[in-house]
Amino acid sequence: MLIDMSEEDFELESLGGVGPVTKQKLVSAGIYNILDLASRGPSEIADIMNINRDKATELCNKARDKLIELGRLEKEFISASELYKKRQAIDRIHMGSNNLDDLLAGGIETQAITEFYGEYGSGKTQICHTLCVIVQMPKEQGGLSAGAIYLDTENTFRPERIVEIAEAYDLDHEEVLSKIIVAKAYNSAHQEFIINEVGRIIEKEDIRLLIVDSAVAHYRAEFLGRGTLAERQQRLNRFMHHLLRIAEIYNVAVVATNQVQSAPDVFFGDPSRPTGGHVIAHTSTYRIYLRKAGKNRIARMVDSPSHPEREVVFVLNEKGVDDPPDSTPKRGR
Ligand SMILES: Nc1ncnc2c1ncn2[C@@H]1O[C@H](COP(=O)(O)OP(=O)(O)OP(=O)(O)O)[C@@H](O)[C@H]1O
Numbered sequence: 001m002l003i004d005m006s007e008e009d010f011e012l013e014s015l016g017g018v019g020p021v022t023k024q025k026l027v028s029a030g031i032y033n034i035l036d037l038a039s040r041g042p043s044e045i046a047d048i049m050n051i052n053r054d055k056a057t058e059l060c061n062k063a064r065d066k067l068i069e070l071g072r073l074e075k076e077f078i079s080a081s082e083l084y085k086k087r088q089a090i091d092r093i094h095m096g097s098n099n100l101d102d103l104l105a106g107g108i109e110t111q112a113i114t115e116f117y118g119e120y121g122s123g124k125t126q127i128c129h130t131l132c133v134i135v136q137m138p139k140e141q142g143g144l145s146a147g148a149i150y151l152d153t154e155n156t157f158r159p160e161r162i163v164e165i166a167e168a169y170d171l172d173h174e175e176v177l178s179k180i181i182v183a184k185a186y187n188s189a190h191q192e193f194i195i196n197e198v199g200r201i202i203e204k205e206d207i208r209l210l211i212v213d214s215a216v217a218h219y220r221a222e223f224l225g226r227g228t229l230a231e232r233q234q235r236l237n238r239f240m241h242h243l244l245r246i247a248e249i250y251n252v253a254v255v256a257t258n259q260v261q262s263a264p265d266v267f268f269g270d271p272s273r274p275t276g277g278h279v280i281a282h283t284s285t286y287r288i289y290l291r292k293a294g295k296n297r298i299a300r301m302v303d304s305p306s307h308p309e310r311e312v313v314f315v316l317n318e319k320g321v322d323d324p325p326d327s328t329p330k331r332g333r
């Protein structure tokens with residue numbers, strides 16, 4: 001979808017009603033073009049511009065309309081057959097395990113958020129590292145011949161692990177490392193700032209995968225106690241919607257992780273609840289719950305609009321994510 005378009009097409013002034021003063025305000029908030037504008041929500045624009053929500057919505061809608069006109073976004077009204085054709089064009093990144101690919105019907109999708117949630121050590125960060133390597137491989141091998149951005153909020157990104165996985169796949173690790181851009185976020189405001197800047201990097205560096213590991217940790221740490229819960233959920237909600245618009249506008253796959261504490265005393269129902277609560281649940285397109293089972297890991301697809309709810313087994317090894325040694329991959333389902 002990254003069609004060759006000149007930068008002028010995206011200039012803020014090309015929208016009716018955006019004069020030098022408005023432009024200046026937008027630019028000082030890191031909104032340099034229409035793509036940036038469309039990826040922020042009306043409530044954020046209202047805050048930045050100090051205008052009411054209706055005016056902000058109007059501005060955001062103008063940006064969206066312009067992107068539709070330029071063929072960068074889908075129209076609001078579209079026939080199901082047209083939509084079907086468009087969905088066929090969604091790209092997928094393989095997971096490194098046939099079992100997981102089966103669970104996800106072929107891998108993680110661009111234009112969507114895939115959320116991995118589970119307790120510590122369940123494999124969330126390992127999955128993120130593996131995807132950063134696989135996305136770089138050609139399509140025939142499950143990748144998209146493109147780079148990745150890794151937004152690291154817990155300081156758990158390890159280049160050594162990338163080297164190990166790249167070598168297990170017989171890739172030149174120097175080259176693989178050079179195509180992963182790592183951004184460390186020190187707090188939730190910094191995390192939001194980085195995401196505001198990410199669009200330009202995606203465009204310039206040919207990025208097709210955006211990792212946010214973890215999406216919720218800073219919010220959880222900073223907003224403690226019941227009194228701050230509403231604000232936490234609101235900020236997280238805004239952040240997740242921003243991620244979703246980035247996935248859509250730039251045609252990238254977004255992967256977000258979320259740690260949950262397991263409660264082994266609960267025998268019935270789901271023993272773990274994601275920390276971000278319903279906010280994350282409602283914004284993520286696909287949600288996969290991970291848990292440990294001895295040396296193995298189990299992944300369950302939860303709440304997908306199109307996948308049946310079921311579980312598969314995978315392992316963590318030198319390839320990052322892999323199938324268990326005794327599993328017979330069931331392809332073509
Ligand atoms: N090089 C490796 N080879 C094999 N297994 C590994 C390797 N590196 C890490 N692991 C496995 O990955 C596990 C850690 O998984 P990971 O870091 O993905 O957890 P996580 O779900 O991100 O946890 P947290 O919530 O704490 O961030 C380790 O317990 C180990 O079993």
Ligand SMILES: [Mg+2]
Pocket residue numbers: 124125126154156213
């Ligand atoms: Mg982790």
